[in-house]
Amino acid sequence: MLKFEQVTKRxxxxxxxxxxxxxxxxxxxxxxxxxxxGAGKSTILKLIALMERCTRGEIVLxxxxxSTVNERQVPYVRRKMGFIFQDYKLLQSRxxxxxxxxxxxIEGYGHHEISRRVRAALDKVGLLGKEKKFPLGLSGGEQQxxxxxxxxxxxxxxxxxxEPTGNLxxxxxxxxMLLFEQFQNVGVTTLIASHDISLIERMHHRVxxxxxxxxxxx
Amino acid sequence: MKQIDKYPHKIQVKQxxxxxxxxxxxxxxxxxxxxxxxxxALFSSLGGLFAKPFTSTMTxxxxxxxxxxxxxxxxxxxNLQQLTGGLEASNQISLFLRDEISETRAKQFAxxxxxxxxxxxxxxxxxxxxxxxxxxxxxxxxxxxxxxKNPLPIVIEVLPKDALVDKEKLTSLFENFKKATEVxxxxxxxxxxxxxxxxxxxxxxxxxxxxxxxxxxVFFIAGNTIRLEIHNRREExxxxxxxxxxxxxxQRPFLYTGFWIGFLSGxxxxxxxxxxMLILRSSVENLSGLYxxxxxxxFFSYFETLTxxxxxxxxxxxxxxxxxxxxxxxxxxx
Numbered sequence: 094m095l096k097f098e099q100v101t102k103r104x105x106x107x108x109x110x111x112x113x114x115x116x117x118x119x120x121x122x123x124x125x126x127x128x129x130x131g132a133g134k135s136t137i138l139k140l141i142a143l144m145e146r147c148t149r150g151e152i153v154l155x156x157x158x159x160s161t162v163n164e165r166q167v168p169y170v171r172r173k174m175g176f177i178f179q180d181y182k183l184l185q186s187r188x189x190x191x192x193x194x195x196x197x198x199i200e201g202y203g204h205h206e207i208s209r210r211v212r213a214a215l216d217k218v219g220l221l222g223k224e225k226k227f228p229l230g231l232s233g234g235e236q237q238x239x240x241x242x243x244x245x246x247x248x249x250x251x252x253x254x255x256e257p258t259g260n261l262x263x264x265x266x267x268x269x270m271l272l273f274e275q276f277q278n279v280g281v282t283t284l285i286a287s288h289d290i291s292l293i294e295r296m297h298h299r300v301x302x303x304x305x306x307x308x309x310x311x
Numbered sequence: 312m313k314q315i316d317k318y319p320h321k322i323q324v325k326q327x328x329x330x331x332x333x334x335x336x337x338x339x340x341x342x343x344x345x346x347x348x349x350x351x352a353l354f355s356s357l358g359g360l361f362a363k364p365f366t367s368t369m370t371x372x373x374x375x376x377x378x379x380x381x382x383x384x385x386x387x388x389x390n391l392q393q394l395t396g397g398l399e400a401s402n403q404i405s406l407f408l409r410d411e412i413s414e415t416r417a418k419q420f421a422x423x424x425x426x427x428x429x430x431x432x433x434x435x436x437x438x439x440x441x442x443x444x445x446x447x448x449x450x451x452x453x454x455x456x457x458x459x460k461n462p463l464p465i466v467i468e469v470l471p472k473d474a475l476v477d478k479e480k481l482t483s484l485f486e487n488f489k490k491a492t493e494v495x496x497x498x499x500x501x502x503x504x505x506x507x508x509x510x511x512x513x514x515x516x517x518x519x520x521x522x523x524x525x526x527x528x529v530f531f532i533a534g535n536t537i538r539l540e541i542h543n544r545r546e547e548x549x550x551x552x553x554x555x556x557x558x559x560x561x562q563r564p565f566l567y568t569g570f571w572i573g574f575l576s577g578x579x580x581x582x583x584x585x586x587x588m589l590i591l592r593s594s595v596e597n598l599s600g601l602y603x604x605x606x607x608x609x610f611f612s613y614f615e616t617l618t619x620x621x622x623x624x625x626x627x628x629x630x631x632x633x634x635x636x637x638x639x640x641x642x643x644x645x
Contacts, residue, residue, distance in 0.1 A: 142553070142644070144643065144644055144645065165557075168552070168555045168556055168557045168558075168560075169555065169557075171552075171553065171554065171555040172554075172555035176553055176554070182546075182550050182553070183550075184546070184547055184550060186547075195550075195551065195554055196554045196555060198348070199551065199554060199555055199556045199557075199560055200555070201341050201344045201345060201348065202340075202344060203340040203341075203343055203344045203347075204344070204347060206340070243554065
């Protein structure tokens with residue numbers, strides 16, 4: 094599903110942030126990406142999201158080499174992934190429904206299809222009935238679940254989560270993780286960047302550990 | 312090195328993108344969705360303007376004044392042109408006779424002029440007639456009554472034949488009359504018509520220049536408004552980019568905002584100018600009545616109204632589009 098082949102990322106100011114990183118995520122796999130801050134976790138996520146390009150090596154997503162994707166094609170590649178953020182990144186001025194519907198609106202789905210899929214996604218994360226609320230009227234855990242519904246609403250094969258439980262207490266974190274495992278059952282590949290060691294250890298999933306830009310465990 | 316060799320498999324990737332684009336249902340569904348997206352952007356951007364009435368009024372006010380200045384000046388020039396257009400035909404020659412020439416001599420002189428084949432009509436205005444006319448129109452009635460002697464000369468008005476439009480022939484005819492011993496002073500209207508026409512053509516050039524500058528103002532103001540709007544909605548743009556929005560999708564609502572700003576400013580400018588013309592109308596028509604002329608103030612025609620609205624809208628849209636083209640590309644998620 095997602096393959097890193099000898100990926101190196103160098104910034105002119107700071108030098109190599111990633112050095113010869115290689116790994117392969119198989120379809121339907123949940124993988125944690127961990128390491129100290131500055132180890133290169135967020136760089137890996139940025140490379141996958143095409144917010145940055147790698148200096149050397151190749152990233153292959155769903156059979157497509159990311160180095161061959163030009164700026165105009167970036168949005169279409171991004172539609173194959175769902176992003177989940179630590180700070181949720183919801184539009185505060187829009188309702189829960191509109192937030193979740195955004196990827197579908199962007200892809201040009203029809204009105205009925207959007208309505209149907211948004212309800213299905215909200216149902217999955219347990220927020221059905223809160224479509225008309227605004228994000229600020231929800232708890233942190235609920236806001237994160239809106240973010241998750243938005244990430245999965247267009248059924249992307251890959252989910253990228255950046256510290257998804259960073260702002261949540263252990264109980265809510267466990268709930269969120271349970272959601273990811275449900276998606277795993279329908280074949281979604283999930284990459285979760287986290288430094289919540291206790292959570293990672295409890296979950297018994299594959300772990301990629303970064304240290305100073307190099308992969309030390311996979 | 313990687314940069315140069317960035318898209319070696321472009322064609323293959325393109326096919327892939329097309330597949331991704333197709334993914335959202337049948338063609339008709341997508342067409343309807345596309346139409347809905349545009350309609351939604353059209354009305355939500357209008358709603359956005361109403362949601363911030365103060366900011367919108369300020370922007371549209373500034374734009375409307377710029378457009379009103381340009382189009383108002385244009386309308387003044389159009390009216391001036393209409394005025395000179397009516398005067399073009401009147402190449403009348405006025406001969407002011409010497410003071411010592413008697414009425415009978417004047418009549419004989421007029422008869423001699425009538426024999427000239429280039430002349431269509433000759434009219435003698437006696438001293439008394441001239442005095443009466445002057446009294447009526449000048450409003451100095453009482454002052455004139457107190458004069459001991461009528462200071463006005465006898466005037467012979469000569470209207471050359473219509474066919475005589477050639478300026479040289481007209482001038483030679485004029486020179487001919489001027490040389491006559493009875494004539495003290497001769498005047499041909501052609502000169503001030505020509506002068507007026509020169510003034511109008513200068514005014515027209517000034518109007519074009521002013522309109523160009525003000526059009527640029529509209530362009531820049533609209534662009535800057537959109538720039539601020541993008542800045543205010545930065546978060547939204549970045550989130551949309553992260554979930555796979557194309558630049559075109561992101562630009563659409565902003566472009567419609569630019570459309571509305573331009574259109575509404577055009578409408579406001581039309582009202583400003585029309586309102587001012589209505590105020591001017593009674594006084595101008597009163598003035599033209601004094602000159603016994605058939606002058607009616609021209610307002611915007613349908614075509615001019617359409618042009619005004621189309622131009623202001625187009626300028627604002629182009630201004631917005633250029634800013635969007637640069638800014639949306641630059642906004643990147645981090």
